[in-house]
Amino acid sequence: LTLHRPQQVCVLGSTGSIGTNTLDVIARHPDRYRVFALSAMSRVDELLAQCLAHAPRFAVLPDAGLAAQLRAGLREAGSRTEVLDGMAALSEIAAHPEVDAVMAAIVGAAGLSPAIAAARAGKRLLLANKEAIVLGGALFMRAVEEGGATLLPVDSEHSAIFQCLPEDRSTWHQRIDHLVLTASGGPFRQRDPSTLADVTPEQACAHPNWVMGRKISVDSATMMNKALEVIEARWLFNLRPEQIKVLIHPQSIVHSMVVCRDHSVLAQLGTPDMRVPIAYALSFPERIESGAGMLDLLAAPNLAFEEADKRRFPGLHLSWQALRAAEGSTAVLNAANEEAVAAFLDHRLRFDQICQVNREALESVAPQSGDVDSVAGLLALDARARRHAQALIAAFAATV
Ligand code: NAD
Numbered sequence: 001l002t003l004h005r006p007q008q009v010c011v012l013g014s015t016g017s018i019g020t021n022t023l024d025v026i027a028r029h030p031d032r033y034r035v036f037a038l039s040a041m042s043r044v045d046e047l048l049a050q051c052l053a054h055a056p057r058f059a060v061l062p063d064a065g066l067a068a069q070l071r072a073g074l075r076e077a078g079s080r081t082e083v084l085d086g087m088a089a090l091s092e093i094a095a096h097p098e099v100d101a102v103m104a105a106i107v108g109a110a111g112l113s114p115a116i117a118a119a120r121a122g123k124r125l126l127l128a129n130k131e132a133i134v135l136g137g138a139l140f141m142r143a144v145e146e147g148g149a150t151l152l153p154v155d156s157e158h159s160a161i162f163q164c165l166p167e168d169r170s171t172w173h174q175r176i177d178h179l180v181l182t183a184s185g186g187p188f189r190q191r192d193p194s195t196l197a198d199v200t201p202e203q204a205c206a207h208p209n210w211v212m213g214r215k216i217s218v219d220s221a222t223m224m225n226k227a228l229e230v231i232e233a234r235w236l237f238n239l240r241p242e243q244i245k246v247l248i249h250p251q252s253i254v255h256s257m258v259v260c261r262d263h264s265v266l267a268q269l270g271t272p273d274m275r276v277p278i279a280y281a282l283s284f285p286e287r288i289e290s291g292a293g294m295l296d297l298l299a300a301p302n303l304a305f306e307e308a309d310k311r312r313f314p315g316l317h318l319s320w321q322a323l324r325a326a327e328g329s330t331a332v333l334n335a336a337n338e339e340a341v342a343a344f345l346d347h348r349l350r351f352d353q354i355c356q357v358n359r360e361a362l363e364s365v366a367p368q369s370g371d372v373d374s375v376a377g378l379l380a381l382d383a384r385a386r387r388h389a390q391a392l393i394a395a396f397a398a399t400v
Protein backbone atom coordinates (compact mmCIF):
# COMPACT_ATOMS: atom_id res chain seq x y z
CA LEU A 1 0.00 0.00 0.00
CA THR A 2 1.34 3.39 -1.00
CA LEU A 3 0.17 6.61 0.54
CA HIS A 4 -0.24 9.50 -1.87
CA ARG A 5 -1.30 13.04 -1.19
CA PRO A 6 -4.74 13.76 -2.71
CA GLN A 7 -4.75 14.90 -6.34
CA GLN A 8 -5.70 18.57 -6.72
CA VAL A 9 -8.46 18.80 -9.33
CA CYS A 10 -9.63 21.84 -11.27
CA VAL A 11 -13.18 21.42 -12.60
CA LEU A 12 -13.92 23.75 -15.52
CA GLY A 13 -17.68 23.96 -16.12
CA SER A 14 -18.52 22.58 -12.68
CA THR A 15 -22.23 23.50 -12.74
CA GLY A 16 -22.90 21.50 -15.91
CA SER A 17 -23.95 17.90 -16.36
CA ILE A 18 -20.36 16.60 -16.58
CA GLY A 19 -19.19 19.02 -13.89
CA THR A 20 -21.74 17.88 -11.30
CA ASN A 21 -21.10 14.21 -12.12
CA THR A 22 -17.38 14.86 -11.64
CA LEU A 23 -17.98 16.40 -8.22
CA ASP A 24 -20.15 13.39 -7.34
CA VAL A 25 -17.28 10.99 -8.11
CA ILE A 26 -14.72 13.18 -6.33
CA ALA A 27 -16.91 13.34 -3.20
CA ARG A 28 -16.80 9.52 -3.01
CA HIS A 29 -13.00 9.61 -2.70
CA PRO A 30 -11.91 12.37 -0.33
CA ASP A 31 -8.67 10.47 0.31
CA ARG A 32 -7.75 10.62 -3.39
CA TYR A 33 -9.06 13.93 -4.72
CA ARG A 34 -9.41 17.52 -3.55
CA VAL A 35 -11.19 20.23 -5.49
CA PHE A 36 -8.66 22.99 -6.14
CA ALA A 37 -10.82 25.21 -8.37
CA LEU A 38 -14.35 25.39 -9.77
CA SER A 39 -15.72 27.46 -12.65
CA ALA A 40 -19.05 28.30 -14.22
CA MET A 41 -20.56 30.80 -16.63
CA SER A 42 -23.72 31.64 -14.65
CA ARG A 43 -25.81 29.84 -11.98
CA VAL A 44 -24.14 31.69 -9.11
CA ASP A 45 -26.23 29.94 -6.44
CA GLU A 46 -25.19 26.50 -7.64
CA LEU A 47 -21.54 27.51 -7.79
CA LEU A 48 -21.83 28.97 -4.29
CA ALA A 49 -23.29 25.69 -2.97
CA GLN A 50 -20.47 23.76 -4.69
CA CYS A 51 -17.88 26.05 -3.11
CA LEU A 52 -19.37 25.50 0.34
CA ALA A 53 -19.47 21.72 -0.18
CA HIS A 54 -15.95 21.33 -1.63
CA ALA A 55 -14.03 24.32 -0.21
CA PRO A 56 -11.86 24.96 -3.29
CA ARG A 57 -8.98 27.46 -3.21
CA PHE A 58 -10.44 29.29 -6.25
CA ALA A 59 -13.76 29.78 -8.00
CA VAL A 60 -13.94 31.47 -11.41
CA LEU A 61 -16.85 33.34 -12.98
CA PRO A 62 -15.88 35.10 -16.22
CA ASP A 63 -18.45 37.86 -15.63
CA ALA A 64 -17.23 40.45 -13.09
CA GLY A 65 -20.73 41.25 -11.82
CA LEU A 66 -21.58 37.61 -11.13
CA ALA A 67 -18.14 37.13 -9.55
CA ALA A 68 -18.88 39.98 -7.13
CA GLN A 69 -22.19 38.32 -6.27
CA LEU A 70 -20.42 35.02 -5.54
CA ARG A 71 -17.75 36.80 -3.49
CA ALA A 72 -20.43 38.39 -1.31
CA GLY A 73 -22.23 35.09 -0.81
CA LEU A 74 -19.02 33.30 0.13
CA ARG A 75 -18.00 36.03 2.58
CA GLU A 76 -21.37 35.86 4.26
CA ALA A 77 -21.03 32.07 4.63
CA GLY A 78 -17.53 32.43 6.09
CA SER A 79 -15.87 30.65 3.15
CA ARG A 80 -12.19 31.28 2.28
CA THR A 81 -12.56 30.44 -1.43
CA GLU A 82 -11.03 33.19 -3.56
CA VAL A 83 -13.14 34.36 -6.54
CA LEU A 84 -11.49 35.28 -9.86
CA ASP A 85 -13.17 36.82 -12.90
CA GLY A 86 -12.36 37.21 -16.61
CA MET A 87 -11.87 34.48 -19.23
CA ALA A 88 -8.08 34.54 -18.71
CA ALA A 89 -8.58 33.32 -15.13
CA LEU A 90 -9.83 29.99 -16.54
CA SER A 91 -6.46 29.37 -18.19
CA GLU A 92 -4.64 30.55 -15.04
CA ILE A 93 -6.35 28.04 -12.75
CA ALA A 94 -6.05 25.26 -15.37
CA ALA A 95 -2.28 25.77 -15.49
CA HIS A 96 -1.80 26.56 -11.79
CA PRO A 97 1.35 24.87 -10.45
CA GLU A 98 -0.57 23.20 -7.62
CA VAL A 99 -3.11 21.55 -9.95
CA ASP A 100 -2.63 17.88 -10.85
CA ALA A 101 -5.75 17.20 -12.96
CA VAL A 102 -8.07 19.39 -15.00
CA MET A 103 -11.59 18.34 -15.95
CA ALA A 104 -12.35 20.23 -19.18
CA ALA A 105 -16.16 20.28 -19.05
CA ILE A 106 -16.96 23.69 -20.51
CA VAL A 107 -19.29 23.39 -23.50
CA GLY A 108 -18.14 24.73 -26.86
CA ALA A 109 -15.16 26.56 -28.31
CA ALA A 110 -14.90 28.72 -25.16
CA GLY A 111 -13.14 25.76 -23.54
CA LEU A 112 -10.25 25.69 -26.02
CA SER A 113 -7.89 28.18 -24.37
CA PRO A 114 -8.08 26.73 -20.85
CA ALA A 115 -7.74 23.17 -22.20
CA ILE A 116 -4.64 24.19 -24.18
CA ALA A 117 -3.26 25.94 -21.08
CA ALA A 118 -3.70 22.72 -19.08
CA ALA A 119 -2.05 20.70 -21.86
CA ARG A 120 0.93 23.05 -22.12
CA ALA A 121 1.35 22.95 -18.33
CA GLY A 122 1.62 19.16 -18.48
CA LYS A 123 -1.51 18.39 -16.49
CA ARG A 124 -3.57 15.25 -16.42
CA LEU A 125 -6.25 16.51 -18.82
CA LEU A 126 -9.69 14.92 -18.55
CA LEU A 127 -11.37 15.91 -21.79
CA ALA A 128 -15.17 16.10 -21.96
CA ASN A 129 -15.19 19.31 -24.04
CA LYS A 130 -15.10 17.67 -27.48
CA GLU A 131 -15.53 21.02 -29.28
CA ALA A 132 -12.06 22.00 -27.99
CA ILE A 133 -10.33 19.07 -29.70
CA VAL A 134 -12.48 19.39 -32.85
CA LEU A 135 -11.49 23.06 -33.07
CA GLY A 136 -7.91 22.59 -31.88
CA GLY A 137 -7.05 19.52 -33.98
CA ALA A 138 -3.33 19.04 -34.58
CA LEU A 139 -2.45 22.13 -32.52
CA PHE A 140 -4.28 20.66 -29.53
CA MET A 141 -2.44 17.34 -29.86
CA ARG A 142 0.92 19.16 -30.20
CA ALA A 143 0.20 21.11 -27.00
CA VAL A 144 -0.45 17.82 -25.19
CA GLU A 145 2.75 16.28 -26.48
CA GLU A 146 4.99 19.31 -25.96
CA GLY A 147 3.58 19.96 -22.50
CA GLY A 148 3.96 16.33 -21.48
CA ALA A 149 0.28 16.23 -20.51
CA THR A 150 -1.70 13.01 -20.07
CA LEU A 151 -4.83 13.26 -22.20
CA LEU A 152 -7.70 11.10 -20.97
CA PRO A 153 -11.01 10.91 -22.85
CA VAL A 154 -14.24 11.46 -20.91
CA ASP A 155 -16.66 11.18 -23.85
CA SER A 156 -18.18 7.73 -23.22
CA GLU A 157 -17.37 6.36 -26.69
CA HIS A 158 -13.73 7.46 -26.56
CA SER A 159 -13.38 6.26 -22.99
CA ALA A 160 -14.75 2.88 -24.14
CA ILE A 161 -12.13 2.70 -26.89
CA PHE A 162 -9.41 3.85 -24.52
CA GLN A 163 -10.46 1.15 -22.04
CA CYS A 164 -10.16 -1.48 -24.81
CA LEU A 165 -6.60 -0.42 -25.69
CA PRO A 166 -3.38 -1.22 -23.83
CA GLU A 167 -1.69 1.44 -21.71
CA ASP A 168 1.26 1.61 -24.09
CA ARG A 169 0.10 4.06 -26.76
CA SER A 170 2.96 3.14 -29.08
CA THR A 171 1.15 -0.17 -29.84
CA TRP A 172 -2.17 1.40 -30.81
CA HIS A 173 -1.40 2.07 -34.46
CA GLN A 174 -0.19 -1.47 -35.03
CA ARG A 175 -3.22 -3.15 -33.52
CA ILE A 176 -6.23 -1.07 -34.68
CA ASP A 177 -7.98 -1.93 -37.94
CA HIS A 178 -10.84 0.45 -37.27
CA LEU A 179 -13.13 1.81 -34.57
CA VAL A 180 -16.90 1.51 -34.32
CA LEU A 181 -18.46 4.44 -32.47
CA THR A 182 -21.92 3.58 -31.23
CA ALA A 183 -24.73 6.14 -31.29
CA SER A 184 -28.08 5.92 -29.56
CA GLY A 185 -29.82 7.58 -32.49
CA GLY A 186 -31.29 10.15 -30.11
CA PRO A 187 -34.98 10.96 -29.69
CA PHE A 188 -35.80 10.97 -33.43
CA ARG A 189 -34.38 7.60 -34.50
CA GLN A 190 -37.84 6.43 -35.54
CA ARG A 191 -39.60 9.71 -36.24
CA ASP A 192 -40.85 10.29 -39.79
CA PRO A 193 -37.99 12.32 -41.37
CA SER A 194 -40.50 14.51 -43.23
CA THR A 195 -41.67 15.88 -39.84
CA LEU A 196 -38.23 16.92 -38.58
CA ALA A 197 -38.95 20.54 -39.54
CA ASP A 198 -41.48 20.70 -36.70
CA VAL A 199 -39.16 19.56 -33.89
CA THR A 200 -39.15 21.89 -30.87
CA PRO A 201 -36.14 22.51 -28.56
CA GLU A 202 -37.96 20.67 -25.75
CA GLN A 203 -38.43 17.57 -27.93
CA ALA A 204 -34.80 17.69 -29.09
CA CYS A 205 -33.50 17.94 -25.52
CA ALA A 206 -35.47 14.90 -24.28
CA HIS A 207 -32.83 12.23 -24.84
CA PRO A 208 -33.98 8.62 -24.30
CA ASN A 209 -30.84 7.35 -22.47
CA TRP A 210 -28.74 10.24 -21.16
CA VAL A 211 -29.43 13.47 -19.23
CA MET A 212 -27.07 16.09 -20.63
CA GLY A 213 -26.60 19.81 -21.29
CA ARG A 214 -28.87 21.38 -23.93
CA LYS A 215 -26.21 21.86 -26.61
CA ILE A 216 -25.04 18.22 -26.64
CA SER A 217 -28.67 17.06 -26.41
CA VAL A 218 -29.51 18.89 -29.65
CA ASP A 219 -26.30 17.51 -31.17
CA SER A 220 -27.41 13.99 -30.24
CA ALA A 221 -30.78 14.56 -31.90
CA THR A 222 -29.16 15.73 -35.19
CA MET A 223 -26.29 13.25 -34.77
CA MET A 224 -23.87 16.17 -35.14
CA ASN A 225 -22.64 14.90 -31.76
CA LYS A 226 -21.47 11.71 -33.47
CA ALA A 227 -19.95 13.78 -36.28
CA LEU A 228 -17.93 15.72 -33.68
CA GLU A 229 -16.98 12.41 -32.04
CA VAL A 230 -15.66 10.99 -35.32
CA ILE A 231 -13.35 14.01 -35.52
CA GLU A 232 -12.47 13.68 -31.83
CA ALA A 233 -11.54 10.00 -32.37
CA ARG A 234 -9.37 10.91 -35.35
CA TRP A 235 -7.20 13.08 -33.09
CA LEU A 236 -7.30 11.06 -29.86
CA PHE A 237 -6.32 7.80 -31.57
CA ASN A 238 -4.39 9.23 -34.55
CA LEU A 239 -6.40 7.42 -37.24
CA ARG A 240 -7.36 8.03 -40.84
CA PRO A 241 -10.99 9.17 -41.36
CA GLU A 242 -11.97 5.89 -43.02
CA GLN A 243 -10.83 3.96 -39.93
CA ILE A 244 -13.70 5.44 -37.93
CA LYS A 245 -17.18 4.00 -38.41
CA VAL A 246 -20.53 4.66 -36.75
CA LEU A 247 -23.38 2.30 -35.89
CA ILE A 248 -26.66 3.06 -34.18
CA HIS A 249 -27.12 1.05 -30.98
CA PRO A 250 -30.35 2.24 -29.32
CA GLN A 251 -29.71 0.65 -25.88
CA SER A 252 -26.48 2.63 -25.18
CA ILE A 253 -24.92 -0.38 -23.44
CA VAL A 254 -22.03 -1.09 -25.80
CA HIS A 255 -20.24 2.26 -25.57
CA SER A 256 -17.98 1.65 -28.60
CA MET A 257 -15.68 -0.98 -30.10
CA VAL A 258 -12.16 -1.51 -31.38
CA VAL A 259 -11.84 -3.86 -34.35
CA CYS A 260 -8.30 -5.19 -34.28
CA ARG A 261 -6.08 -6.16 -37.17
CA ASP A 262 -6.82 -9.85 -36.53
CA HIS A 263 -10.59 -8.99 -36.56
CA SER A 264 -10.98 -9.57 -32.87
CA VAL A 265 -13.60 -7.06 -31.67
CA LEU A 266 -13.17 -5.45 -28.25
CA ALA A 267 -16.10 -3.63 -26.67
CA GLN A 268 -16.74 -1.83 -23.40
CA LEU A 269 -20.18 -2.23 -21.84
CA GLY A 270 -21.99 -0.59 -18.97
CA THR A 271 -25.10 1.28 -17.91
CA PRO A 272 -25.34 4.73 -19.52
CA ASP A 273 -23.80 6.73 -16.66
CA MET A 274 -21.08 9.33 -17.28
CA ARG A 275 -19.59 8.69 -13.85
CA VAL A 276 -17.89 5.56 -15.27
CA PRO A 277 -15.77 7.38 -17.89
CA ILE A 278 -15.25 10.26 -15.44
CA ALA A 279 -14.02 7.88 -12.72
CA TYR A 280 -11.73 6.10 -15.19
CA ALA A 281 -10.20 9.37 -16.38
CA LEU A 282 -9.65 10.39 -12.76
CA SER A 283 -8.15 7.09 -11.61
CA PHE A 284 -6.45 5.63 -14.72
CA PRO A 285 -4.68 3.19 -14.71
CA GLU A 286 -6.46 2.19 -11.53
CA ARG A 287 -10.21 1.72 -11.12
CA ILE A 288 -12.31 3.31 -8.42
CA GLU A 289 -15.93 3.15 -7.34
CA SER A 290 -17.99 5.44 -9.60
CA GLY A 291 -21.51 5.31 -8.18
CA ALA A 292 -22.89 3.83 -11.43
CA GLY A 293 -25.34 0.95 -11.25
CA MET A 294 -24.30 -2.60 -12.15
CA LEU A 295 -25.16 -3.67 -15.70
CA ASP A 296 -27.83 -6.37 -15.72
CA LEU A 297 -27.59 -8.03 -19.13
CA LEU A 298 -30.59 -10.25 -18.37
CA ALA A 299 -32.74 -7.14 -17.94
CA ALA A 300 -31.61 -5.82 -21.36
CA PRO A 301 -30.84 -8.94 -23.37
CA ASN A 302 -31.36 -7.55 -26.86
CA LEU A 303 -28.45 -5.46 -28.06
CA ALA A 304 -29.34 -4.13 -31.49
CA PHE A 305 -27.21 -2.41 -34.14
CA GLU A 306 -28.31 -0.60 -37.26
CA GLU A 307 -26.97 1.71 -39.96
CA ALA A 308 -27.51 5.47 -39.52
CA ASP A 309 -30.10 6.65 -42.06
CA LYS A 310 -28.57 9.41 -44.24
CA ARG A 311 -31.91 11.13 -44.86
CA ARG A 312 -32.69 11.32 -41.17
CA PHE A 313 -29.15 12.26 -40.11
CA PRO A 314 -27.63 14.31 -42.97
CA GLY A 315 -25.07 15.92 -40.64
CA LEU A 316 -23.22 12.74 -39.74
CA HIS A 317 -21.15 12.41 -42.92
CA LEU A 318 -20.02 16.07 -42.67
CA SER A 319 -17.36 14.81 -40.24
CA TRP A 320 -15.57 12.72 -42.88
CA GLN A 321 -16.04 15.50 -45.42
CA ALA A 322 -14.41 18.00 -43.02
CA LEU A 323 -11.57 15.63 -42.13
CA ARG A 324 -10.72 15.15 -45.82
CA ALA A 325 -10.92 18.89 -46.61
CA ALA A 326 -8.25 21.50 -45.79
CA GLU A 327 -6.96 21.46 -42.21
CA GLY A 328 -9.14 23.82 -40.17
CA SER A 329 -12.34 22.66 -41.88
CA THR A 330 -13.36 20.78 -38.73
CA ALA A 331 -13.11 24.09 -36.85
CA VAL A 332 -15.49 25.65 -39.41
CA LEU A 333 -17.95 22.78 -39.00
CA ASN A 334 -17.88 23.10 -35.21
CA ALA A 335 -18.37 26.87 -35.23
CA ALA A 336 -21.29 26.70 -37.68
CA ASN A 337 -22.90 23.99 -35.58
CA GLU A 338 -22.56 25.97 -32.34
CA GLU A 339 -24.27 28.95 -33.99
CA ALA A 340 -26.98 26.80 -35.59
CA VAL A 341 -27.76 24.99 -32.32
CA ALA A 342 -27.92 28.29 -30.40
CA ALA A 343 -30.29 29.69 -33.06
CA PHE A 344 -32.46 26.56 -32.91
CA LEU A 345 -32.69 26.71 -29.10
CA ASP A 346 -33.60 30.38 -29.51
CA HIS A 347 -36.39 29.55 -32.03
CA ARG A 348 -34.53 31.38 -34.83
CA LEU A 349 -33.80 28.25 -36.92
CA ARG A 350 -35.69 25.06 -37.71
CA PHE A 351 -34.29 21.73 -36.51
CA ASP A 352 -33.81 20.40 -40.05
CA GLN A 353 -31.95 23.59 -41.04
CA ILE A 354 -29.14 23.00 -38.52
CA CYS A 355 -27.34 20.56 -40.79
CA GLN A 356 -28.03 22.73 -43.84
CA VAL A 357 -26.24 25.64 -42.15
CA ASN A 358 -23.38 23.31 -41.20
CA ARG A 359 -22.92 21.91 -44.71
CA GLU A 360 -23.19 25.30 -46.38
CA ALA A 361 -20.63 26.86 -43.98
CA LEU A 362 -18.26 23.91 -44.38
CA GLU A 363 -18.37 24.30 -48.15
CA SER A 364 -18.03 28.11 -48.18
CA VAL A 365 -15.61 29.12 -45.43
CA ALA A 366 -12.09 28.23 -46.56
CA PRO A 367 -9.39 28.01 -43.88
CA GLN A 368 -6.38 30.14 -44.77
CA SER A 369 -2.72 29.35 -44.25
CA GLY A 370 -1.74 30.30 -40.74
CA ASP A 371 -5.24 29.77 -39.31
CA VAL A 372 -4.29 26.44 -37.77
CA ASP A 373 -0.86 27.40 -36.43
CA SER A 374 -1.93 29.16 -33.25
CA VAL A 375 -4.84 29.43 -30.84
CA ALA A 376 -5.37 33.02 -32.02
CA GLY A 377 -5.50 31.84 -35.65
CA LEU A 378 -8.00 29.11 -34.81
CA LEU A 379 -10.19 31.52 -32.87
CA ALA A 380 -10.12 33.94 -35.82
CA LEU A 381 -11.19 31.12 -38.15
CA ASP A 382 -13.88 30.15 -35.61
CA ALA A 383 -15.15 33.76 -35.60
CA ARG A 384 -15.20 33.89 -39.43
CA ALA A 385 -17.18 30.67 -39.63
CA ARG A 386 -19.63 31.96 -37.00
CA ARG A 387 -20.24 35.16 -38.95
CA HIS A 388 -20.91 33.14 -42.09
CA ALA A 389 -23.29 30.83 -40.19
CA GLN A 390 -25.11 33.80 -38.66
CA ALA A 391 -25.70 35.24 -42.14
CA LEU A 392 -27.10 31.89 -43.30
CA ILE A 393 -29.35 31.71 -40.24
CA ALA A 394 -30.62 35.25 -40.88
CA ALA A 395 -31.32 34.33 -44.52
CA PHE A 396 -33.32 31.27 -43.42
CA ALA A 397 -35.30 33.42 -40.97
CA ALA A 398 -36.10 35.90 -43.76
CA THR A 399 -37.72 33.16 -45.88
CA VAL A 400 -40.11 31.93 -43.16
P1 NAD B 1 -23.65 21.84 -19.67
O1 NAD B 1 -24.29 22.86 -20.51
O2 NAD B 1 -24.49 21.04 -18.74
O3 NAD B 1 -22.48 22.54 -18.79
C1 NAD B 1 -21.56 23.41 -19.36
C2 NAD B 1 -20.69 24.05 -18.28
O4 NAD B 1 -19.78 24.99 -18.92
C3 NAD B 1 -21.47 24.86 -17.25
O5 NAD B 1 -20.81 24.80 -16.00
C4 NAD B 1 -21.41 26.29 -17.80
O6 NAD B 1 -21.55 27.26 -16.79
C5 NAD B 1 -20.03 26.32 -18.41
N1 NAD B 1 -19.93 27.22 -19.56
C6 NAD B 1 -20.82 27.32 -20.60
N2 NAD B 1 -20.40 28.24 -21.48
C7 NAD B 1 -19.24 28.74 -21.00
C8 NAD B 1 -18.35 29.75 -21.46
N3 NAD B 1 -18.58 30.43 -22.61
N4 NAD B 1 -17.25 30.02 -20.73
C9 NAD B 1 -17.01 29.36 -19.57
N5 NAD B 1 -17.83 28.40 -19.08
C10 NAD B 1 -18.93 28.10 -19.79
O7 NAD B 1 -22.84 20.86 -20.66
P2 NAD B 1 -22.44 19.34 -20.43
O8 NAD B 1 -23.51 18.46 -20.92
O9 NAD B 1 -21.90 19.14 -19.06
O10 NAD B 1 -21.24 19.20 -21.49
C11 NAD B 1 -19.97 19.75 -21.26
C12 NAD B 1 -19.02 19.24 -22.33
O11 NAD B 1 -18.89 17.81 -22.17
C13 NAD B 1 -19.52 19.47 -23.74
O12 NAD B 1 -18.45 19.74 -24.59
C14 NAD B 1 -20.15 18.14 -24.11
O13 NAD B 1 -20.11 17.88 -25.49
C15 NAD B 1 -19.25 17.17 -23.37
N6 NAD B 1 -19.90 15.89 -23.06
C16 NAD B 1 -20.99 15.86 -22.26
C17 NAD B 1 -21.61 14.66 -21.97
C18 NAD B 1 -22.81 14.58 -21.05
O14 NAD B 1 -23.25 13.49 -20.72
N7 NAD B 1 -23.33 15.70 -20.59
C19 NAD B 1 -21.10 13.47 -22.52
C20 NAD B 1 -19.98 13.53 -23.33
C21 NAD B 1 -19.38 14.75 -23.60
Ligand code: MG
Pocket residue numbers: 155156157229
Ligand atom coordinates in the same frame (compact mmCIF):
# COMPACT_ATOMS: atom_id res chain seq x y z
MG1 MG C 1 -20.35 10.69 -26.47
